[in-house]
Amino acid sequence: MKSEKNRNTTEQKKKSRLLDKTGKRLISEMKPLRGWIILSAFICLLLIGCAVAEPELLGSLVNRLYEWTASRTPGLARSLLPGLAVLFGIYTLHSALSYGNSFLLNNIVSRFFCAGFRIRLSEKLRRLPVSYMDKTPTGEIIDRMMDDVSDMADSIYGIVEILLSGFLRMTVIAVILFVTDWRMAIPVVLLSPLSVLLSAKMATMGEKHWDKHFDLGGELTSLAEEAYTNYPATKAFGREEYMQKKYDELSLRHQRSGIFGNFLSSVVQPVIAFADSLAYIAVTVLGGWLIIRRGVPIGTVVTVILFARRFSEPLENIAFGLSYIQHVKSAARRVFALLDLPEESDPSGTVGFQVSGHVELRHVDFSYDPEKPLIKDLNIDVKPGQKVAIVGPTGAGKTTVVNLLMRFYDVCSGQILIDGRDTGELSRSENRRLYSMVLQDTWLFKGTVAENVAYGNPSATREEIENACTSAFCDHFIRRLPQGYDTVISEDSAAVSSGQKQLLTIARALLADRPLLILDEATSNVDTRTELLLQKAMDRLTGGRTCFIIAHRLSTIVNADLILVLKDGRIVEQGTHRSLLGQKGFYYELFRSQYAI
């Protein structure tokens, strides 16, 4: 119940001070929640009050029983009633308060802290460059938003439960113990910390076993994943036993590595209980002696015994909390790191004129990795309305050109101009608003067909949407869907084939109606009939616009106004299909290998 959602993690713990930079920042992030945390602290104080009052009262009741054995006056049960009633009240209050505190803490943690951070992270994503998303696995970003945030929220429980409920409570009880009877207090106060030390020691001992266990667990999961994915290959090559052996061996190592860690975690509690018993025994001996020799009332001994139990209760939480702090901090560190990432610069220039569609790349250099220059001195001049096909082998930098035009990435040097205006001065969204894009990797979000088609033009009427779909040859199949235009589809929805998804993205681009167009032609996974439709739809889309087409289809290449042959980030040849074939150069070779008979 400690963490927002229970989760096992492997965490390399570094020895570091409690209040390092991350720790301080974590606390300063809690400032807005000050009021709530103070309220929770107040409830904790009341709870401590209950915890203190209860053994006192119970002790006095037991004492009353002993007194009775001496006097044997009637009316014992009746005389107990007022005390019992008060105790009942205290128990009720205690349960109610501790429930109230859970209620409060849960709201602080989940609603204010976790949700607050998640929304900030989501906001942050808006301003991060595409390069970050490209470099970082999606799962990692999601982990930070979800698990890391909830782990770091445990610090609030830490403050309230460890500092307040834990230390404060122990201090108060220790004081009361000394006031009640200092002689019996000594063994209780001395022996209990012993158990903390022991359990802390055991926790650190267990750590490296856990780390190993979790690492092996990760490997085992990967192996299972691989084995089940590659199942056909394993069968085809008859290597089932080989895989089984590999899996069994790893699984055995994984299990063995878990035994000791599990054992240690489980015996922490009995060890604490043993230290408790030592205190208990010491109090018994001392108490017995004090009763006989010093005439200390039995009630006092009973009270001390009850307090001794209360004293050690928070210890386990404290021991766990202290060992957990490093884990919380490393989660916080990851979240802060994401929040602190440099954001994409964004100039504020607007276009403010009717774009005719003249696009020019001047001396553009670009690389993803400074070590490996990719695009070198690229010069392209595209006249308004021209259709430019970009061809070349894989890795030549075709997609990179799209990234640069859309300013998903910034050029390292050189300029991209639209109608003579340097796009580096334009705000990114202004720049992007000039283009429609149809990518090979279709992306549809979970929503109705109509919403998806209207994505680039949210104010479009239903009629406009239907017109766009008719032009993109998807109207007929949309109408055959269960709810027509209101059918909910998503990326992996099986109701729509991959070719049909592509048609929808064309409709989306048509409806967005931008002066420039980028097209990454889809090639595979489309049946012949849909392919013909796609071709026609794309022709409609390209009509009259300046187009950049990553070309896979010969028809595109043949009809393009300009073909750029890209190889290793350079334009090695350019011209029309006919002129390039005539050169008998790289294009000719590429073309021959593809289609020569």
Add this chain to the structure above:
Amino acid sequence: MRKLLSFLKPYRGRIALATLLMAVSAVCDLMLPTLMAGVLDKGVYGAAEADTFGYILKTAGTMLGISLVSLISVGLGYWVVYHVISGYTWSLRSALFRKVHTMTLEEVGRIGTSNLVTRSTHDVGTLNWIVSMLCGNIIIIPLMFAGGVFLCMRKDIRLSLVILCAVPLLIAVVMLMSKKIDRLWEISDEYCDRQNDLVRERLRGIRVIRAFDREKQAHEKVSGATRVMADNIIRANISMAIVDPLAAFVLNTAALLIVFLGGVRMERGSGLTPGDVFAMVQYISIILGAIVSVSFAIVMLPHVRVAARRLRQVTDSTGLEDGRPAAGTVFSGSIDLDDVGFTYPGSSLPALSNVDMHIKAGEWVSVIGGTGSGKTTLADLLIAFRFPTEGAVRFDGHDSRELPPADVRSNVSCSLQKSMLYAGTVAENLRIGNPGATDEELWQALELAQIADFVRDQPAGLDFKLEQAAVNISGGQKQRLSIARAILKDAPIYIFDDSFSALDFITEAKVRRAINEKLTGKTRIVITQRVVSAMHSDRIFVLSDGQLVGSGSHSQLLENCPVYREIYLSQTGGDVS
């Protein structure tokens, strides 16, 4: 559940031992208050006696001994328990893994790969956890309960009734709560998934979202989901938070009842001492502690039930392959498909129908067709992953259904549509195809597949490590390694299922040439969507919507097969030669 627990059978003895150890420890824990009560009582009644202090010291010694016994026995108990659990989990995982590898392709597909992974990791983990809770913590509760009741009964039968009623009442309350909480957790998990999906969708579509300037809306959608998720997590957590205070309330009230009734009984002269009453109050707090420490386990029970049900789906699966061992038959390489039809279970339309195809030994043929034409189904039939629902596939005249699948597979070497490489070195991967291959043979296969240069460029060479799913190499490199692996296996029949799709045309031409040289005389079947991959082969079969619509050489088909011509035209943009 019973079947899954049956994996514990070999450990029966050790479990009994662990239970015994735990029981010893539980009894010891309960004895302490009794002994202490004795001391207190003695302090009052025996103050006058001379040896009272001696008695106290003696009792303290006993208490110390008992505490030690408790610690040691619980420690040993856990030690045994974790060895048992470790063995149990291992054998469960091993059995699952083995089971999956005896299933048919269909069954694996039906359950789904990611489901199978979840079952052998997460679900086994849940079971492991509950069994360790059962053997380690939960088993203590009935022991403590029984012990506590027994000790109370010895003092005063009527008073023991309080404990006898309070504990089951408490357990009932916790169980009742757990039902409600379970539903709440389910809902909150659902919202958690929804939030995950939204973020994933957003990250995947980052280019489109930015291109259409819709980041603001995407952000608002995510933060809306975040708020809903927070609401639901809070609701679930708060319901769960009621368990502990409620448990404490029930047992504390029981303690008060004991004090009051204890007073009443003492007054009536039942021989009950104040020490006894005090001891009983402490039993309650010990039992409460034990129950609270496992209350979250009770809350988890529905999850365990779900995990067990999912595991049973695998262990009880009947979709198994014919497991006969290979007889060692060597095929000549001639394959006959006699009017083959195949319909997927649950599907109304056949994936293949009336496919009549006769391939001579040593022939090089291609099968071409678009998505959904039935190509991959055909490949599955040839590797005995599936069997025709009509007609028959015959190797040297033997019906594939009658041959042990292991025999078919040892005669067919294939490079599958998805490259399916394993985490490990290049050498290990290649030797999947032929465990006995020498390094020289490996290099030769790499050369043929046009990937030797790449491997040579790696500092580790053949020991270059591929990561899981070979994410550290490109799609084309994966395909070429998969081709190399297939060539390395010596078989009369080779199938290349869409194996060239990620290669550029120049490389593909080289690979094709090299393979044909090396594999002359072997039956080669190239399955593809690309005309260039097919057009040079001896014979081309054209599949469309599960039907064989043409066969012959490239030029023959261009002339008399409209589907082939259509494919050709769409891929080449017209006759441009």
